[in-house]
Amino acid sequence: MTYIQINNIHFRYNEEWILNGISFSGSKGELIALVGPSGCGKTTLLRIIVGTISPLKGSVILNDEDITKIPIEHRQVGYVPQNQSLFPHLTVYENIGFGLRRSKIENRNRILELSQYGGIKHILSRKPHEISGGQQQRVALLRALAPMPRLLLLDEPLSNVDTHLREQLALYIRSIQKKEKLTTIFVTHDINEAKMLADRIIVMEKGTILQSGTPFDVTNNPQSLQVARSLGLQNLFPLKIKQASQGDHRLLYDSEIGEIQVSSKQKIDTFEDINGCFIDPTKITIDEQQFPKDINKIGKILAIFPDRMTNLVTIIVQLQGQNDPNRKLEDLITEAGANSNHIFPTKLHIQIPMEETSFGVGDMIPIRIPPEAITFFR
Amino acid sequence: MKDKVSRSIILALPILFLVFFFLIPLLFISLLALGLTPEDLLGILTHDLNLYFIYWDLQQAFLTVILCLILGLPGSYFLAHTKLKGKSIIRNLLTIPFILPPIVVLMGFIEVFGQGGLVNQIWYSLTGFQLVQIYNSYEGIILAHVFYNLPVIIRLAEIGWRTINPEMIGVAKSLGVSRIKILLKIQLPHLFPILATASLLVFIYAFNSFAIVLVLGGVQYQTLEVRIYSLAKMRFDFNAAAALTLVQIMINIIVILTYLYFSSKYEIPSDEVQEFQEKSLIINPINIRNLTKLSIIGIYFSIITILSLLPIVGVFWSALNSSLHLISFENFFSLFDRSLISFIGVTPVEMISNSLFFGICVLLLSTFLAVMLNFGLNYDKTATDHSKFTLLGSVSGIIIILPLGISSITLAFSLFSLYRLTPLYENIFIAIIIAQTLVAFPFVNRIIAARRASIDPSLIHVARSLGASRFRTFFRIELPLLLPGIIVAGLFSFAISLGEFGATNFLARANFATIPIGIYKLINTRNLGEAAALATILIIITVISFIVLEKFGKIEFKL
């Protein structure tokens, strides 16, 4: 059941379209993450939802009520800006209680209840500059929650917090939000944060939504090169079509790592709008063997480092040559090393299981990229 | 749309105030002058004396600037580059002449360099001659102007030296560039906009000088300010006065616009950054071994400090001195003496209470208007970049800063000619309060606006998102945070009102006086002791305000 609906929001500032037709919806109690690089308009969108700015076009519907034209103070939207903006001259107690309108006793109860839950009861009489960053963040959150808003907006809630506290705070936010069944939109540039907390992720770039879906959806099925980039994936290469031969359903693309050949049983025209690809680092092998369908290259190792958590070793290589079954690998390697014509400056990331490493930095290795490793984007 | 309505109402008060009491009178005067027949107008403007005085005014202002630059630049260089224990004390001492009202400066000058003043007395006892004659002397006027304006150059230039990126100098040095070359090629070009603004500021103050030239200039030397005053108030030649006012306004506007232009070319960084830069710049901590350098700097600073303090000392000395005893409070007691009424026109007590009354009214009115103005202008402000605070961008910005560039006599004269027939002018107090508020307004507005700009706008958004209306937000969040700025601005306007002489004197009628007017009349009638006593009171109040202001927030000379 749709609780919040963002309809076709447009916003422009100084000749530039900051938001160009943003639409999405969320259900009650859902935690939606807006992810994107800085400058993509997510903070602006948040501000439009809060009400500090008006959109050029479009509307915001909250619980079937169009709040686009309602002034900020009547929207009942909780807002935690990026730098918390705690009122410096008021105590923590007063900050939290600022939005409460009931009797003194009721207000007091609410504040105590919230601060108990938030674990900040002992600092109620302090001023904002007297408490730690993590505490400030919590206070800001509780302040927004105190008047029981219909919607909660958080702008980069974890960015000002130390790393080891970050997860703690994130889970805390999640638990409150779930407990109060509070529809929440939070903005972040960190995809991992979003993945950790959100029910749904909306990927934005340059004022438009690239993809919207569950963390699982987005992670495993990025729909475009940009989304994939915002997910932080490596081995993303834009592609330009070089040659299309109708006969054997083969297409040749030019990329930053050289030529990539695709053969397809499907009709050729479905492959014409491809603009980029992702090469799964775990599916690349270091192999002398040549298979015609594969892309076979020679690369120079620039870096090798292990990762305990995933038990993989990441190798970064610089492709420098073509592997040819008709020739000896050693010769090819020597040739690749001497010949600088075929150096492709873009790096390729390879991830192999921990045990198989015997190489070092500077070694030339044969690389095989099977077709199943490549995901194409349009 | 309720927002828009409330916003318009809030803005209306200060804007209407400015429009009715500043803009329209100014336009009125200008149109008046333009409304004269061309022959009349030309006749006035090409009248030998008027032309001469325009020329002389420009020239003396220009000379003042040059002298201040010559005297002030070395001082500022030293202040910026050397490590001295009492530096901030010296800096504050050097600033004092600038914050004193001109009438006090004049007083001090007369006490030191006048006929019976310190210098002449000493010289007379040594040689039997008078050394200096400040009345009707060009040198006297320039000297007084330089004394009054030197702090502007020194303080602004010092900031200029300090805000150069120290890394740049470090790199230049590592490349083996000589100190002189660094000075000429890196430091001075960087300094140029700041020096330009400082010079323009000095120019404006010297060009519009009133009290000093009124007394020291006599018949021979008159700034436009004095000339207009004399034509309007004493010869009742309003047409000529209006024509000259127009000329003065035009010159002032040009200077102010140039000032704003240069002022937008640089930024004064925050205090923390300045401190950091200062530490990086200190090339030569003074040590005993460097005796020659130490002595040169020492001599320079002693001279400047003595010169800065001398007139004030002169005033104190004269106030405490009487014919009978060396130190006595006789002059202060005679302030309560009714006999002074024949010189001043009112009893001294009345005079002081007038001043205090005006001070408080101006304090309240100007801060109120400035708060309203800033609240209204930023009513819906979204979070924009607040680090750059330029006023040039908007028409309203220029209107707000213009009273600074318009001299006090012009303000008074235009108010007078427009409102003379209205009940407004009937009650002399109202007109004077309005005039003084206009004089104080740009400063007050700047202080409050700067304070307001430092308030995080999200505070307002958050407060409103929590259900507080715009007004509630203003009173509970903005106002408390604005309070230090309001206090500073209030003190400032109080001090300005207390020391204001030009406009008040113009609008005053017979049998009316404020402290500055009293001082002026006492100077004219050569009751220097009592005048000095009054001046002492003004000095004390001004210096106290200054100290409090420094504690609360740095006084920026930039506007």
Place this chain on the structure above:
Amino acid sequence: MFQEDGDEMRRFNFVYIVFLVILLTNINIQNKISMSSVFLPPQSVTFKISDTELVIYTYDSLLADPEYSIETNFATYAGISATDITIIRLGDANEILTRLIAEKDLPQADVIIGIDNALIHLIEEKADILEQYIPANISDIDSNLRQNLDPDDYLIPYDYGIISLYFQNQIINSSTHPELTNLTLKSLLESELLSRLIVENPLFSSPGLGFLLWTIAVYGDPSLSFSGLLNDDWRNWWKTARESIVITKSWGEAFNIFFEPSEGKPIMVSYGTSPAYSYCQWGDDSTSAVVTHENDQMNAWLQIEGIGLVKNAPHKSMGQKFIDWFLGIELQSVLPEHQWMYPANQKVNVSQCFEESAIKSEDVNRLNDLISPTMLKEHLSDWQDQWEQVMVKKTIIGFELPFTLLAIIVLSSIGIKKKQKRIQT
């Protein structure tokens, strides 16, 4: 809401334009400002006309030292309350005149006191602002004075005195400065006394104006083919004197400087009767007065001060009564020792101390005779103007100019260099 700055600007510009339009339409109506309409005091003045019985304009030092309460004394005479009499003391006589002219359409004052025989010629048309009133005791007033002040009797003389150089004889006298005996304006120029002389500004002060006329009468004015006594140019005297003398705005100012020893100015332009001030009150004969001796005679300018009834005075009959009283024996006999001038009423005898200290006007050659009233009427304000022009040295080329030029050259070269740099980068 989001295009705020633009909205703001447009809104304000609109407001200003509206006001500008209103203003312009108003300006057309009030195009020329004549002195009268500008200086007209507001409708309801500080005093209510109906609340007073009499309003007098005069200058600040009238009967002021020692103070004589005109209000109390006249009130007794007229049988009214002293508080119903309003005396407005203006800066000096010039201001009285201007104010009168400004108020001519709605007179606020009944009587004016202080217009002298020079200033009267600055009035364009006496009938516009004054009304002839001949008091009953007019025969007591010296007819010579009447003739010299105003033959038409718009103003009646109430006192007179010659302008003289008033000095402190303990500090300067014929032994220290022999030129004091038979002093001439010329010898004054060459004397050390010049640098110790205080002269009042003839634009603002009536003794100052009298002194100016003194110099004009003695030296003459070639531009008007007026030879005066010496057939020279009065401007030359002032040109030489301007460097040395001190000019004050008012007689009061000069008086204070005169008596302040540290100032070192023991000689000033004042009246022949001024020595009586110290002599009559305290037997102090340390002050004297002197006039100049051109052509083997004592020459001086006689100043006659007048009192007059304002045209359409609000309280006409009371005003007339006042003039009667002011010219009557009672007031005129106290006048000398409060005003330190000779009374116009012939029936009054001045005390002995006057005889012993003041210069009698009968003893001097009246320079007034040299300058006819027509001449005064035609040229007085021009002379004032020209005096100012003579006094201001107008050095365009002084020590300052090369300095200034150098600075301008330096600055513009810096400016040009910067411009060049900007074009290059």
